[in-house]
Amino acid sequence: MHKATFEQRPNRVALFVTCMVDMLYPGVGIATCELLEKNNVEVVFPEEQTCCGQPAFNAGYRNEARKLARRFLSIFGPLVENGEVDAIVAPSGSCATMTSHFFEVLFEESREEELRRQAERLASVTFELTEFLVDVLGLANTGARLQGKAAYHPCCHLYRELGVDDQPRKLLDGVEGLEVVDLPHADDCCGFGGLFSIKNSGISAAMGRAKARSAQQCGADAIALCDVSCMTHINGILSREGISCRAHHIAEILNNHLGNSLRPPSQPEPQQPDHPRRWGD
Amino acid sequence: MQVDFNAPYKNRVQQALNDPNLRVAVSKATDRMTDARLASMDAVEGQKLRSQVRQMKQHVLRNWPDYLQQLESNLTRNGCTVHWAEETEDAQNIVRDIALQNSAKLVVKSKSMATEEIHLNHALEEVGLRVVETDLGEYIIQLADEPPSHIVAPVIHKRLEEIAEVFQDKLDMPPTREPTKMTSLARARLRQEFFAAGMGISGCNFAIAETGAICIVTNEGNGRMVSSMPRVYVVVMGIEKLVPTVEDAFLQLQALCRSATGQNLTVYCSMTSGPRQEGDVDGPEQVHVVLLDNGRSRMLARGYGEALLCIRCGACLNACPVYQEIGGHAYGSTYNGPIGAVITPALAPEISRFKELPHATSLCGACREACPVKIDLPRLLLDLRSDLVQENASPKTEAWGIKSYASLMSSRRMYESLGKMASIGSNLYAGMSGGNIKFMPPPLNGWTAYRDFAPFAPKSFRQWWKERSKLRGQT
Numbered sequence: 001m002h003k004a005t006f007e008q009r010p011n012r013v014a015l016f017v018t019c020m021v022d023m024l025y026p027g028v029g030i031a032t033c034e035l036l037e038k039n040n041v042e043v044v045f046p047e048e049q050t051c052c053g054q055p056a057f058n059a060g061y062r063n064e065a066r067k068l069a070r071r072f073l074s075i076f077g078p079l080v081e082n083g084e085v086d087a088i089v090a091p092s093g094s095c096a097t098m099t100s101h102f103f104e105v106l107f108e109e110s111r112e113e114e115l116r117r118q119a120e121r122l123a124s125v126t127f128e129l130t131e132f133l134v135d136v137l138g139l140a141n142t143g144a145r146l147q148g149k150a151a152y153h154p155c156c157h158l159y160r161e162l163g164v165d166d167q168p169r170k171l172l173d174g175v176e177g178l179e180v181v182d183l184p185h186a187d188d189c190c191g192f193g194g195l196f197s198i199k200n201s202g203i204s205a206a207m208g209r210a211k212a213r214s215a216q217q218c219g220a221d222a223i224a225l226c227d228v229s230c231m232t233h234i235n236g237i238l239s240r241e242g243i244s245c246r247a248h249h250i251a252e253i254l255n256n257h258l259g260n261s262l263r264p265p266s267q268p269e270p271q272q273p274d275h276p277r278r279w280g281d
Numbered sequence: 282m283q284v285d286f287n288a289p290y291k292n293r294v295q296q297a298l299n300d301p302n303l304r305v306a307v308s309k310a311t312d313r314m315t316d317a318r319l320a321s322m323d324a325v326e327g328q329k330l331r332s333q334v335r336q337m338k339q340h341v342l343r344n345w346p347d348y349l350q351q352l353e354s355n356l357t358r359n360g361c362t363v364h365w366a367e368e369t370e371d372a373q374n375i376v377r378d379i380a381l382q383n384s385a386k387l388v389v390k391s392k393s394m395a396t397e398e399i400h401l402n403h404a405l406e407e408v409g410l411r412v413v414e415t416d417l418g419e420y421i422i423q424l425a426d427e428p429p430s431h432i433v434a435p436v437i438h439k440r441l442e443e444i445a446e447v448f449q450d451k452l453d454m455p456p457t458r459e460p461t462k463m464t465s466l467a468r469a470r471l472r473q474e475f476f477a478a479g480m481g482i483s484g485c486n487f488a489i490a491e492t493g494a495i496c497i498v499t500n501e502g503n504g505r506m507v508s509s510m511p512r513v514y515v516v517v518m519g520i521e522k523l524v525p526t527v528e529d530a531f532l533q534l535q536a537l538c539r540s541a542t543g544q545n546l547t548v549y550c551s552m553t554s555g556p557r558q559e560g561d562v563d564g565p566e567q568v569h570v571v572l573l574d575n576g577r578s579r580m581l582a583r584g585y586g587e588a589l590l591c592i593r594c595g596a597c598l599n600a601c602p603v604y605q606e607i608g609g610h611a612y613g614s615t616y617n618g619p620i621g622a623v624i625t626p627a628l629a630p631e632i633s634r635f636k637e638l639p640h641a642t643s644l645c646g647a648c649r650e651a652c653p654v655k656i657d658l659p660r661l662l663l664d665l666r667s668d669l670v671q672e673n674a675s676p677k678t679e680a681w682g683i684k685s686y687a688s689l690m691s692s693r694r695m696y697e698s699l700g701k702m703a704s705i706g707s708n709l710y711a712g713m714s715g716g717n718i719k720f721m722p723p724p725l726n727g728w729t730a731y732r733d734f735a736p737f738a739p740k741s742f743r744q745w746w747k748e749r750s751k752l753r754g755q756t
Binding site (some may be wrong): 017019021022023024025026027029030033045047048050051053055056057058059060061062064065067068071105156157160161187188189191192193194195196197198199200201202203204205206207208210232233235236237239240 | 294295298304602603606607639640641642643644645646647649650660663665666667668669670675679680683684686687690691692693696700703704717719724725727728730731732733734735737738740741742743744745746747
């Protein structure tokens with residue numbers, strides 16, 4: 001995919017927060033926002049945004065997906081085209097894949113050439129968060145500190161569709177105090193797969209348990225990743241299996257949302273009402 | 282517990298998941314093959330090789346009728362008899378007639394997915410022929426009366442202990458766990474079958490259009506025996522299995538061996554260019570080539586031509602985390618794994634006949650990464666899902682659910698109300714079960730059967746944003 005190069009450092013971006021982050025994990029959205037703002041990038045949040053339509057596309061319901069894709073383009077398109085923002089940033093490799101890869105598939109199929117071209121233009125300025133921080137802003141360190149051992153899980157869409165892998169690893173390496181260990185079979189899918197997790201829940205969960213075993217094997221306190229959908233799946237499995245390790249979105253790690261340490265049992269964690277701790281039990 | 286090949290999809294999957302030995306056997310073998318593939322592809326310029334093979338196969342497909350005609354005329358010139366088979370029954374009848382005309386009683390076979398696809402063994406046995414598989418893996422599963430569960434490693438689902446049991450039961454072999462002893466016994470038995478067989482049948486890894494040569498690759502030499510010892514030799518080949526030139530054949534051979542087993546080259550690569558000529562000391566008197574369509578042109582017409590680039594190496598199966606969990610039999614089709622999930626419905630008269638298969642994948646893309654021809658398998662699976670919806674083959678509740686979701690998400694007001702309701706509801710409910718949600722009603726019980734679910738956030742991101750904007754506006 002062709003990615004835009006910026007002559008000047010972008011100073012304003014539109015946040016495509018994704019519906020899951022909005023409703024389930026606002027802390028990730030807040031961290032994303034703060035990470036960008038700390039680095040002198042103004043964040044615009046188009047409040048009309050809802051869902052990009054990936055669940056419908058994934059399940060084969062392309063007319064429904066197109067409906068939501070058109071809606072997305074009508075919200076984000078003008079912002080980019082009028083020069084109100086320089087880029088679109090999402091804290092999700094999967095949703096970024098939907099808008100920057102699959103929208104084109106949808107409009108190519110329906111032969112809506114105008115929309116396909118608009119999707120293509122938007123795709124060139126759409127970035128997953130870590131991709132934006134590293135490739136566009138040139139960051140290697142967000143100034144985060146965290147004690148403990150973390151392993152990185154490359155989520156499939158981010159890794160295989162967007163080709164983003166070094167960027168999040170680099171940022172994790174930059175976290176002071178954090179020991180980053182290799183996750184065995186790291187690039188094996190966690191088994192989420194959207195509708196797959198419901199339709200083929202047995203297979204999906206078996207894949208999730210394989211991921212949980214890998215996490216145990218490497219002794220990580222936490223799995224860092226860039227997608228809350230995979231995070232929901234992995235944590236759902238870890239919680240059900242009674243394993244103490246938890247998956248965390250990288251934005252929360254990079255923005256110091258997790259306290260001082262990944263191993264807190266002896267000392268109580270500081271309460272942060274704005275950033276509710278989830279999956280704590 | 283074994284997977285009952287004829288049970289419904291859900292039962293097959295459950296049976297596979299319930300068998301801990303299956304996962305161990307399959308994942309161990311597939312991991313080994315994947316490691317071997319990566320090492321072997323890295324030893325050459327793997328990415329370049331993949332691009333070259335892809336281009337070559339695309340070229341074939343763009344000029345498909347021409348190359349098929351060229352192949353036919355060169356096969357004929359070499360003295361082979363060419364047969365065209367449109368559907369399964371046509372192919373079965375052709376091979377059956379050849380066997381009956383030549384009064385063959387015993388048929389030896391080299392491993393072939395094309396003949397599995399047309400259930401040829403069964404069709405021949407029906408008219409009283411005895412059919413013996415001569416690839417060791419195929420021989421074992423034939424003894425065990427099971428279909429192959431992997432494109433290149435048919436017995437991958439069985440552990441050594443299970444194979445030993447088959448040998449004890451069916452061949453009266455004294456108990457042993459030594460693979461070499463079992464192999465020796467199979468070899469001795471098969472040698473007798475080769476001598477006695479009146480007809481040999483094989484598939485075809487590729488046929489060379491410019492020379493009319495048929496090529497099969499094996500590691501056991503059984504392919505050479507099947508194609509040279511019996512009086513009659515029959516090749517069943519899918520019509521996409523052709524390459525233009527000898528040079529192309531060696532290109533594909535490289536990609537095939539390295540991707541399938543991680544070998545630089547298989548132990549045997551047997552070429553047949555027609556029947557025995559005057560002065561030859563051996564070779565079959567007749568060579569028949571059955572060109573099998575069986576849905577391949579249908580697949581192209583339906584828009585799944587990309588899958589016709591497949592060279593049947595099995596690399597996508599080895600890379601697939603779903604295949605590793607459930608093995609091949611759970612798919613319930615001749616071809617399994619990612620490529621099977623695509624071509625089984627795409628070849629079938631109606632896609633909806635195999636409506637579960639395009640959903641038997643998390644679409645992780647490991648298959649595409651492994652494919653020596655770079656087939657975009659996730660995309661094809663997504664396209665099939667779309668076709669299923671077009672054909673109204675999806676469950677009614679699912680269609681209703683997705684349509685409702687799309688409507689709700691089309692309105693910011695509805696989206697926000699839904700978010701608030703879900704937040705209040707799920708937090709109340711989670712509070713009752715002590716933090717995380719452990720049970721949800723159908724269809725979401727598919728989630729909570731195996732995993733917990735955290736409730737929605739008390740305050741959404743957009744609420745936080747709004748409050749912050751307000752505060753900032755005030756200061």
